[in-house]
Amino acid sequence: xxxxxxHPVFDLVREAGKETGQPVYVVGGFVRxxxxxxxxxxxxxxTVGDGLKLAKAVADKLPGKFEVHYFKNFxxxxxxxxxxxxxxxxxxxxxxQRDSRKPVVENGTLEDDQNRRDFTxxxxxxxxxxxDYGDLIDPFGGVRDLDDxxxxxxxxxxxxxxxxxxxxxxxxxxxxxxxxxxxENTYNGICAMAPRLHIISQERITEELNKIMQADIPSIGFKxxxxxxxxHEFFPExxxxxxxxVRKGQSHKDNFYHxxxxxxxxxxxxxxxxxxxxxxxxxxxxxxxxxxxETEGWTFHGHEYLGMKMVKPIFKRLKLPLDAKLRYVQKLxxxxxxxxxxxxxVVTDSAVRRLIFDAGDExxxxxxxxxxxxxxxxxxxxxxxxxxxxxxxxxxxxxxxRDRVRNFQPVVTGEEIMEIFGLSPSKEVGLIKNALKDAVxxxxxxxxxxxxxxxxLGKGKEIGLNPLNLQ
Numbered sequence: 001x002x003x004x005x006x007h008p009v010f011d012l013v014r015e016a017g018k019e020t021g022q023p024v025y026v027v028g029g030f031v032r033x034x035x036x037x038x039x040x041x042x043x044x045x046x047t048v049g050d051g052l053k054l055a056k057a058v059a060d061k062l063p064g065k066f067e068v069h070y071f072k073n074f075x076x077x078x079x080x081x082x083x084x085x086x087x088x089x090x091x092x093x094x095x096x097q098r099d100s101r102k103p104v105v106e107n108g109t110l111e112d113d114q115n116r117r118d119f120t121x122x123x124x125x126x127x128x129x130x131x132d133y134g135d136l137i138d139p140f141g142g143v144r145d146l147d148d149x150x151x152x153x154x155x156x157x158x159x160x161x162x163x164x165x166x167x168x169x170x171x172x173x174x175x176x177x178x179x180x181x182x183x184e185n186t187y188n189g190i191c192a193m194a195p196r197l198h199i200i201s202q203e204r205i206t207e208e209l210n211k212i213m214q215a216d217i218p219s220i221g222f223k224x225x226x227x228x229x230x231x232h233e234f235f236p237e238x239x240x241x242x243x244x245x246v247r248k249g250q251s252h253k254d255n256f257y258h259x260x261x262x263x264x265x266x267x268x269x270x271x272x273x274x275x276x277x278x279x280x281x282x283x284x285x286x287x288x289x290x291x292x293x294e295t296e297g298w299t300f301h302g303h304e305y306l307g308m309k310m311v312k313p314i315f316k317r318l319k320l321p322l323d324a325k326l327r328y329v330q331k332l333x334x335x336x337x338x339x340x341x342x343x344x345x346v347v348t349d350s351a352v353r354r355l356i357f358d359a360g361d362e363x364x365x366x367x368x369x370x371x372x373x374x375x376x377x378x379x380x381x382x383x384x385x386x387x388x389x390x391x392x393x394x395x396x397x398x399x400x401x402r403d404r405v406r407n408f409q410p411v412v413t414g415e416e417i418m419e420i421f422g423l424s425p426s427k428e429v430g431l432i433k434n435a436l437k438d439a440v441x442x443x444x445x446x447x448x449x450x451x452x453x454x455x456x457l458g459k460g461k462e463i464g465l466n467p468l469n470l471q
Contacts, residue, residue, distance in 0.1 A: 001126050002134035004034040009058070009086060013045055014128045016057035022049035024128045025110060025137070028117070031124040035146055036178070044087045046113050046125070052077050055088035092116070111139065118160060118167040119174065120145045120152050149180045157189020165196040168230055169208035176212050176221035187228070194229045202319045205234055209318070213276050218267055219260035226256070237314060238280075240287040245298075252298040255286045258375055265372030274325045275365050278332035279372065284310055308334035331362055332369055339370040342395075343388035350442045352392075352399045356406050357441055363406060367393060405447070410436045412452045421460055422468040432459050 010026070017024035024047040033040035047054045052070055055077030059068045062081060069078040079086040091113040110125065117123035120142040127135045136143070140154040151171055153160040161168050168190045175182050182190070197205065212221035222238070225231035232239050242256035259280060266279040285307035286300045293299055311330045315322060338355050359366045374385045400406060414425075414433050423429055436455055438444075445451040457467060 001136045004031075005126065005128075005134060007043075007084070009043070009062070009081070009084070010128060012061045013054075013058055014130070014133060016054055016061060017047065017128060018130060020049065020053055020057050022047045022054055023110070024048075024054060025125040026128060027113070027125045028122050031126055031136075032121050032142075032146065035124070035143065041084045042087070043084065044089070045128075046089055046091050046110065048091045048110060051075055051088040051090040055079065055086075058086070058088070110137070114139055115154060116163065117154055118164070118170055120154050121174075123154050145183075149178070150183050151175055151180045151186060152183040153186050153189065157186045158193060161189055161193040162196060165193060166200045166204050166208065168193060168197060168228070169200075169205060169225075172221045172224045172228075172230065173208050173211050173215075175224060176215040176218065179220075182224070190228045190230065194233060197230060197233045202234065202317070206318050206320060210273060213263075213280070214271070214273055216267065217264055218276065219264045222260055222263075234318070237284050237287075237310065241283065245290075247292050247298075248294070250292075250297045252290070255283050259283055261375045262369075262372050265375070266369060269368055269372065270365075272365070274328050275332070275368065277320075277325075278329045278336075278365075278369055281307060281311055281314065281329060282333050282336045282369065282373065283307065284314070284333070304334055304337050328362060331359075332366055335359055335362075335366055336369055336373065339367060339392055339396075340373065340385075340389070342392045343385065347392060347395050349399055349403075352395050353403060353405045353441045353443070356396060356400055357408065360406060363396070367396070403447070405441065408440070408447060410440060410452055411447060411449045412436060412456055417456060420456065420467050421465045423465075428463060428465065431463065432456055435459050 005026070013024055024045055026043060027046045028044045030040050030043045045051075045054070052072065052075065055068060055070070059066075059079060062079070064081075066079060066081050071077065075090050075092070077088045079088075091108050091110050093108040093112045093116065114123040114125065114137075120140040122142075123138075123140050124142045125137040127133060127137060140152075145152055151174055153167075171182055171186065171190060174180060212218055212225075215221060222231065225235075226239065226242065238256065238259075241259055242254060244251050244254050259282070262282065263276060263279045266276055270276070283300075283303065285303040285305075289300045289303040289306055291299050291301070308330045311333055312322070312326060314320075315326050315329075320326070335355075335358060338358070342351060342355070356363060371386070371389060374382055374389060376382050376385075410433070414429055417429050417432050418424065421428075436452060436459070439455055440447045440452075445455050460467065
């Protein structure tokens, strides 16, 4: 394993450990990732002794300027050195009370520290001590599990997950990111312990959820969370999407699995986390809007508008940002049917202009979402829809190039309208301004000053206004 200790810090840590009389090891993710031939610049060092003392000794040996962060309450220290991150901690035992989020921590041995690790593949350690420098310490068969692509807890799953229930989410995350299979005993442990997830803060759960969302095939994680009932603990709206109802011989698609297909489609085209969130939530209001009609069959009228309304409370509960990212997701959810609707009718320039204007800077992402929303088990139907959708995309490009209406502002402003008619802010000003915007979007006039002024004068005359000032 010495070939993996190719950073100068390892020799410095070995020297610091010898000077302080503390055995020291590299543990966890760095070892795992190097064995998987994945790059990693996060290194965790465990010492049988004082982690803060070791960190200071290492810091004294490192060249250049950098900052050492000491977290005395947790017995850990962090050094950011160039683009590397070094974490130092004393070996410890750790356990949780039944209904507590705060662990009881005691000093321990390397064996104790490995026992408390979440999975065998994360319990690997490499010695940095003189006597056995570079030796791999693998008490639970972690290398074998890496080779076999298996996630397994070092101890009994119920004990591991009871100590820190977030490890169940981490199991799903690693399975999704690495394409690993969860060992049957470990999987059954997640199913049994899923309700214990409620003691974990939502921020920690959402951090793991976002990592699952950013995987190459995020549906793997969502299916695992659904099947183990982890998803039921914090995301009931997603759970409600699952299932198919049949009435009068007519059924609708399973919106849970459709949503995951759309999410995977988006993931294949974009790394943008918030576009992926828009994909996840685009049909979130289908369950409360579902209705059956003898003439129409199953309908979900208004699910795009109600879905937009549902995004904020979901973001708030999941501790997601309530800022521009929220508004971005809301906008895409509300507009996600608009481009697809244009494939089912004669596409007018007016309809295209309005879509471009309403989508604004999010138009390109909206089109990605809508393209990815075209799913069916019938391949010919998908091909037909995609062909029609490509016609809409071309129409959008043509109209945008010609009319430049994305984020446009009429050349006559509300302030000018007030000056022309001698008005203060009022309903009449808003009426004229909206009418002018609609006239441009509908192609009644071009967005130039001469035609806009004439339109404003004519509209004012219609509602009984006379111009006082015209420049």
